[in-house]
Amino acid sequence: MRILLTNDDGIHAPGIHALWRIFDDWADIFVVAPDTERSATGHGITVHQPLRVEKLSFANPHCHGWAVNGTPADCVKLAMEELLKEPPHIVISGINRGPNLGTDVLYSGTVSAAMEGVIYGVPSIAVSVTGWHTVDYTVAAETTRLLCEKLVARGLTPDTFLNVNVPDLPRERIGGIQVTKLGSRRYQNIFDKRTDPRGRTYYWMAGEVHDVDAGEGTDIQAVNAGAISVTPIHFDLTNYSLIQEVSDWLGRESSPFATKRKA
Amino acid sequence: MRILLTNDDGIHAPGIHALWRIFDDWADIFVVAPDTERSATGHGITVHQPLRVEKLSFANPHCHGWAVNGTPADCVKLAMEELLKEPPHIVISGINRGPNLGTDVLYSGTVSAAMEGVIYGVPSIAVSVTGWHTVDYTVAAETTRLLCEKLVARGLTPDTFLNVNVPDLPRERIGGIQVTKLGSRRYQNIFDKRTDPRGRTYYWMAGEVHDVDAGEGTDIQAVNAGAISVTPIHFDLTNYSLIQEVSDWLGRESSPFATKRKA
Numbered sequence: 001m002r003i004l005l006t007n008d009d010g011i012h013a014p015g016i017h018a019l020w021r022i023f024d025d026w027a028d029i030f031v032v033a034p035d036t037e038r039s040a041t042g043h044g045i046t047v048h049q050p051l052r053v054e055k056l057s058f059a060n061p062h063c064h065g066w067a068v069n070g071t072p073a074d075c076v077k078l079a080m081e082e083l084l085k086e087p088p089h090i091v092i093s094g095i096n097r098g099p100n101l102g103t104d105v106l107y108s109g110t111v112s113a114a115m116e117g118v119i120y121g122v123p124s125i126a127v128s129v130t131g132w133h134t135v136d137y138t139v140a141a142e143t144t145r146l147l148c149e150k151l152v153a154r155g156l157t158p159d160t161f162l163n164v165n166v167p168d169l170p171r172e173r174i175g176g177i178q179v180t181k182l183g184s185r186r187y188q189n190i191f192d193k194r195t196d197p198r199g200r201t202y203y204w205m206a207g208e209v210h211d212v213d214a215g216e217g218t219d220i221q222a223v224n225a226g227a228i229s230v231t232p233i234h235f236d237l238t239n240y241s242l243i244q245e246v247s248d249w250l251g252r253e254s255s256p257f258a259t260k261r262k263a
Numbered sequence: 264m265r266i267l268l269t270n271d272d273g274i275h276a277p278g279i280h281a282l283w284r285i286f287d288d289w290a291d292i293f294v295v296a297p298d299t300e301r302s303a304t305g306h307g308i309t310v311h312q313p314l315r316v317e318k319l320s321f322a323n324p325h326c327h328g329w330a331v332n333g334t335p336a337d338c339v340k341l342a343m344e345e346l347l348k349e350p351p352h353i354v355i356s357g358i359n360r361g362p363n364l365g366t367d368v369l370y371s372g373t374v375s376a377a378m379e380g381v382i383y384g385v386p387s388i389a390v391s392v393t394g395w396h397t398v399d400y401t402v403a404a405e406t407t408r409l410l411c412e413k414l415v416a417r418g419l420t421p422d423t424f425l426n427v428n429v430p431d432l433p434r435e436r437i438g439g440i441q442v443t444k445l446g447s448r449r450y451q452n453i454f455d456k457r458t459d460p461r462g463r464t465y466y467w468m469a470g471e472v473h474d475v476d477a478g479e480g481t482d483i484q485a486v487n488a489g490a491i492s493v494t495p496i497h498f499d500l501t502n503y504s505l506i507q508e509v510s511d512w513l514g515r516e517s518s519p520f521a522t523k524r525k526a
Contacts (some may be wrong), residue, residue, distance in 0.1 A: 040311075044370070250413065
């Protein structure tokens with residue numbers, strides 16, 4: 001087994017080390033991760049400046065690591081195209097410090113790395129713990145290993161990965177695993193407007209989370225109820241249900257370009 | 264009418280100016296765009312450094328502009344939360360230089376700004392021309408205006424925006440408008456590996472596009488056939504068809520956490 005690990009908290013973050021340890025006896029581990037924290041980078045890739053890669057050395061001959069001055073998606077691309085001799089059997093991104101629930105997944109570097117994995121046709125998992133401070137990654141690491149074994153044994157359709165959120169609770173209070181859909185959340189009072197010592201305005205983005213849809217079956221509801229949430233996520237963003245409707249309201253007669261095609 | 268314009272090519276790019284001109288007589292225009300090019304930023308937001316905003320002045324009292332040292336998604340958030348007194352009736356992102364087709368939309372700053380618009384509940388359009396050089400934005404601007412009028416008159420479900428790609432062809436060779444689904448593309452030979460003057464390796468990300476799915480009904484096929492592609496895109500990434508399957512393969516008996524919940 002070859003496992004590619006990445007994250008958006010940076011290669012020195014404790015979450016990725018917890019993954020490393022749990023898979024140590026099971027697979028060759030390839031860590032390709034950002035050299036510093038890159039959270040909220042979304043699915044950004046680095047095309048306007050060069051990427052640098054630093055090889056790390058490990059005592060364990062089954063561990064290989066590279067730090068990259070790029071985003072999580074850059075890391076997966078570099079791993080697949082340049083750094084690994086053979087493709088991995090699975091890509092795991094995390095363990096992220098903080099939740100990636102509902103609409104959050106659009107902004108998440110952690111999630112984008114798993115999406116990049118399935119774009120390459122490799123089964124992938126993104127995993128986060130919902131706590132921000134003094135986080136215990138043990139349950140999340142064990143859950144990831146369990147899911148990994150299932151994923152390798154059973155497979156998924158090639159365009160879909162699993163987004164996992166583990167509540168920040170003691171093991172004995174974790175309420176099972178629920179397979180969920182994404183809920184919907186927004187942030188309120190997003191900007192903290194300040195004045196710098198020279199009198200100029202600047203803004204910090206922060207904000208309080210507001211759950212627009214935390215209803216039955218959502219990832220948000222599962223985590224709020226103390227369960228581990230597992231959401232199957234795919235990268236086809238087409239809203240198929242609207243293709244006919246938009247076609248109807250465009251109509252042939254309404255388009256200035258509809259009849260101008262030359263054979 | 265109030266229209267919010269943004270892009271990822273930067274506030275000085277010709278594509279956004281083409282939009283501005285075409286809506287000039289129809290609406291109050293609010294331009295909130297990155298101060299420099301931010302393409303391929305995906306849905307990144309800026310949370311680790313402060314955002315700065317520079318107000319621009321215009322002769323036309325119906326035009327208002329701000330340059331932001333952030334991503335397209337940052338721009339929409341700042342516009343909605345801080346800069347505009349009232350929300351816009353529509354968000355338009357573009358006109359991007361270069362296509363945003365198929366899997367490209369995941370990496371696109373242009374597309375992420377339109378997605379951010381619908382996250383705020385505002386009807387939104389992302390628009391791109393497929394050419395990279397000596398691009399004529401006239402047809403794309405006229406198409407955007409047509410779609411805008413339709414969108415305002417007819418509406419869409421609140422989670423869905425339109426992703427528009429206009430072929431880089433003379434007007435008389437444009438083959439109508441097709442409502443499409445996203446195709447699928449990958450890039451090959453992505454990294455150009457070089458050595459700097461001090462002997463250290465670096466990588467440029469580039470690559471040649473390879474269309475994995477450019478079949479009937481896709482945006483890629485439409486544009487290749489000379490038509491304008493309009494794809495309805497939503498931000499719910501859940502793969503609903505797999506919720507039951509993943510639930511089955513997880514099963515109650517297989518989870519070490521399934522039965523440990525305390526009441």
